[in-house]
Amino acid sequence: MDTRQRTDQQRSADQRRRELLEAADRVVLRDGPGASMNAIAAEAGITKPILYRHFGDKGGLYAALAKRHTDALLDSLRAALDAPAARRERVEATLDTYLAAIEARPQVYRFLMHPAEGGAPSDQGFDTGRHSIPLLRRMGEELAEVIEERVDLGPDSRRLARVWGHGIVGMMHAAGDWWLGEQPCARAELVHSLADLLWGRLAVAGDRAGGPGF
Template identity: 40%
Template structure:
């Protein structure tokens, strides 16, 4: 078997060698299996899970993990990419479930919070950056996740603002509100997860209603009707 880092064989006609394509497919499939094992280990052992525990869950060795995922930072990036894909798929479905902008955004907020409630250990793992990753870095995986969510919200808001006669404001307000809602919900989720016994017990619906109550007045605002010409 060829080593993982070998160069692909290019045939005279420019096509890839069939063995290279099969090996690449094998690596992709194996990497996906290891990421699924990592998610399972995180759920069992918590956000501080070690590579030994992940390898044991996968039924393999740390050497195999390192070969396919790299070090812990590489594992972290692979897990975040998988979580990002899941979140975006859930949000895409949620944004189509509402009849108006408020209900669509409420569905997206609820979908995100249900993910946090369902997988708190995964959420904590994702939000705990490895030492090699710093907040604000363009390649920061967390920034990429929140950016993708913000873009989905921005699109929903831009469509709403344009449809309600606020075209001139849409380019400014939609991205500010969209990414602002992401920050609001993320902070609310962090507070929700770290609540103490003295903190009121809130459900996903409670938090969603609170977020919607804050943004609804801005979304319900209609652009003023144009001045009628004097007769």
């Protein structure tokens, strides 16, 4: 029964890991990303070394935490991206999905993107920052694949698709971040404005009347 026992142990270890991650999640979402390992361990009802046995170091824990949320977000984005609809509708749906996600759970978003804000004024000791980029990169790569697969970009399509994938994701991210900071308009308006930008409205807009030079 060696294998059977192994699987039992494995299962309980995974279960424990999940519990620890949930505890970490609670603390991080409450105290911000500056949460200490001690605090997380306390929330989980155990002590530090166990966390280290499970996750190696703080970066490992945060990476695991980030991966959970990142995977979840990417799943919803994929769903929006795969919906059977015209291109512009799909783009708008994807933008809206992303923005709805960050609007619904800004704490999670801030953890994923800006690992160094919440918490004490003299916070220290988070070593994330390695995690915000992975999310952006992954989104960029996935979008690039979708673009290359669906849009006819002529020769050099691979490179072009990747540039656009990362560029569009960055646009969405930065606009979303700004929008989340100072809710200047409804989500739908933002979605529309961004889609307009992607649809080339900048190119066809006229010059302003009293513009300097023209």
